[in-house]
Amino acid sequence: MFLSRWLPGLANLLHYRREWFHADLQAGLSVAAIQIPIAIAYAQIVGLPPQYGLYACVLPMMVYALIGSSRQLMVGPDAATCAMIAGAVAPLALGEPHRIAELSVIVTLLVGVMLIAAGVARAGFIASFFSRPILIGYLNGIGLSLIAGQLSKVVGFKIEGDGFILSLINFFQRLGEIHWVTLLIGLAALGLLIWLPRRYPRLPAALTVVALFMLLVGLFGLDRFGVAILGPVPAGIPQLAWPHSNLAEMKSLLRDALGIATVSFCSAMLTARSFAARHGYAINANHEFVALGVSNLAAGVSQGFAISGADSRTAVNDMVGGKSQLVGIIAALVIALILLFFTAPMAWIPQAALGAVxxxxxxxxxxxKSLGHIRRLSRFEFWLCLLTTVAVLSLGVLPGIVFAVTLAILRLLYSIYQPTDAVLGWLPGTEGQVDIRKHKDARTVPGLVVYRFDDAILFFNADYFKMRLLEAVQSQDQPKAVLFDAEAVTSIDVSGIAALREVRDTLAAQGINFSIARARGTFLRMLVRSGMAREMEDKLLFGSVRAGIRAYRVWRNRSRSAKVAGEG
Structure with a gap:
């Protein structure tokens, strides 16, 4: 029970089936073939030597394989988180490589602690705040920033300028400085990266391209013609260490670490849930917080940098047919062997090939493609997606995301502030009630207004609810009673209860009865706590709209009988 809850990966491996091994071995080798060149390239986004990208793979992949609940998810360096790390450490490191390495480790450890704390606090719901349009807009912004930042490797000159726009301006201003051999290598590598997956989908395109151009540079000595190469890569696995820092740096990095942790978790959860749904099992978001957090701690202490769910490597694992978490362990061991014995040839990898990757x-x-789909479904979410991209490019990653989430929450609050409502009637041949404003031929019960409000009644929309209900009553001819259909009212607060009382008293002053139908959940509990349920008594609280209408008709017939008797 303990293993299945806290170490689901280990529990799965303890019940390992021998027939899975061949598929897992093939998937592990394939994942390692993809992971190695990508990890080397992503380390350069952060500003670190190539070996640090491999450091961020070995121990984290092993740890996640034991703790993670996803049988397909592969963890490792991620373009989005690497871009965020670079933005966090660059202002403090001032271009010093050893400081970039130390600060990256500190950020990674902070990310790990935050993720674990979030998992313990059961904060898995946070993923729901990152709607799909926001995530698409964010990734689009990261993708454009990444392209702008890597153009220099392909054209052979360093692009100056802070930010996306200034980098592009500087790039176009200096086109005359292109190093043509470097550009040729970069374009050839790009062409192969596009063609190989289409022609040979099972071939690790990134590894093949990097290995091919590494061989060409080594054989023909292209570095003598000004082609930038990776340079020596130290051999050996990383030494476990704890970074030195001070309180000021920690405070500066806390905000960035929070953003990286949030984005890392949401990205990993999207990938993990997608593949879990495909294979018929569920993912526990709170446990994944902890698993990803411990994996980041492992990355930090082994001199790596923050990692996330790697969608491309997860897709490769699934395509090849990986059956269990053993795939991650095999891939990690292969990368460790590369670090120990095969780093020397990496020195000849051309920067242009890595830039192409x-x-x-x-x-x-x-x-x-998703932008067009979102535009057809919702104009607001389409513009939210575009604004997220623009905000990420202009304000930075974390401020851009905060801006987008804030905008989405404001939109949600606005929709709750002015939710839809309806005066209900009945249409022959149609089951249930309809909005009489949309169906002019709908029938109503004479003298009775059946009103529905389609959201919670809270402090910021309580007055709006009161106004709309009273307007609905005034629009009807000689109303005698109001039946409030509260089925859609999921919640109500103190201000909402006060508004309900004001509505009841205002209607009573006009000789109009007020009753409620289908009160349930939090709404009903608040009616009971406030004493309003006792004040209204059972004759004014109904389990269904039909019951309320029957009671109204009985009351109306009695009133008529009493009136006739009085006149007699």
């Missing part, structure tokens, strides 16, 4: 990674983050 990163350009493809950036392009892979951009989702134009």
């Amino acid at each position: 990163l350009l493809m990674a950036g392009w892979g983050l951009i989702d134009i």
Whole structure:
């Protein structure tokens, strides 16, 4: 029970089936083949030497394989989180490589602690605040930023300028400085990265391209012609260490770590849930917080940087047919062997080939197709998606995301502030009630206004509810009673209760009875706590609209009888 709850990966491996091994071995080798060149390239986004990208793979992949609940998810360096790390550490490191490495580790450890704390606090619901349009807009912004930042590797000159727009301006101003051999390598690598997956989908395109151009540079000595190469890569697995820092740096990095933790978790959850649904099992978001947090701690202490769910490597694992978390362990061991014995040839990898890999990674983050789909469904969410992209490019990653989420929450509050409502009637041949404003031939009960409010009644929309209900009553001819259909009112607060009382008293002053139908959940509990349920008594609280209408008709017939008797 303990293992299945806290170490589901280990529990799965303890019940491992021998027939899975061949598929897991093939998937592990395939994932490692994809992970190695991508990790080397992503380390350069952060500003670190290539070996640090591999460090961020070995221990985290093993840890997640034991703790994670997803049988398909592969963790590792991610373009979005790497871009955020670079933005967090660059202002403090001032271009010093050893400081970039130390600060990256600190950020990673902070991210790990925050993720674990969020999991313990059962904060898995946070993923719901990142709607799909916001995530698409965010990834589009990250993709464009990544492309702009990696153009220099392909054209052979360093692009100056802070931010997306200034980088592009500087790029176009300096086109005359292009190093043509570097550009040729970059374009050839890009072409192969596009063609190989279409022609040979099972071939690790990134590894193949990097290995091919590494061989060409080594054989023909292209570095003598000004082609930038990766340079020596130290051999050996990372040493476990704890970074040195001070309180001022920690405070500065806390905000960025929070943003990286949030984005890392949401990205990983999207990937994990997608593949879990495909294979018929569920993912526990709170446990994934902890699993991803511990994996980030493992990345930090092994001199790596923050990691997330790697969608491309997860897709490769699934495509090849990986059956269990053993795939991650096999991939990690392969990468460790590369670090120990095969780092020397990496020195000849041309920067242009790595730049091409990163350009493809950036392009892979951009989702134009979904933009069109979102536009057809919702104009607001389409513009929210575009604004998120613009905000990420202009304000930065974390401020851009905060801006987008704030805008979405304001939109939600506005929709709650002015929700839809209706005066209900009945249409022959139609089951249930309809809005008489949309169906002019709908029938109503003479003298009775059946009103529905389609959301919670809270402090910011209580006055709006009161205004709309009274307007609905005034629009009807000689109303005698109001039946409030409260089925859609999921919640009500103190201000809402006060508004209900004011509505009841205002109607009573006009000789109009007020009753409620289908009160349930929090709304009903608040009616009971406030004493309003006792004040209204059972004859004014009904379990259904029909029961309320029957009671109204009985009351109306009695009133008529009493009136006739009085006149007699």
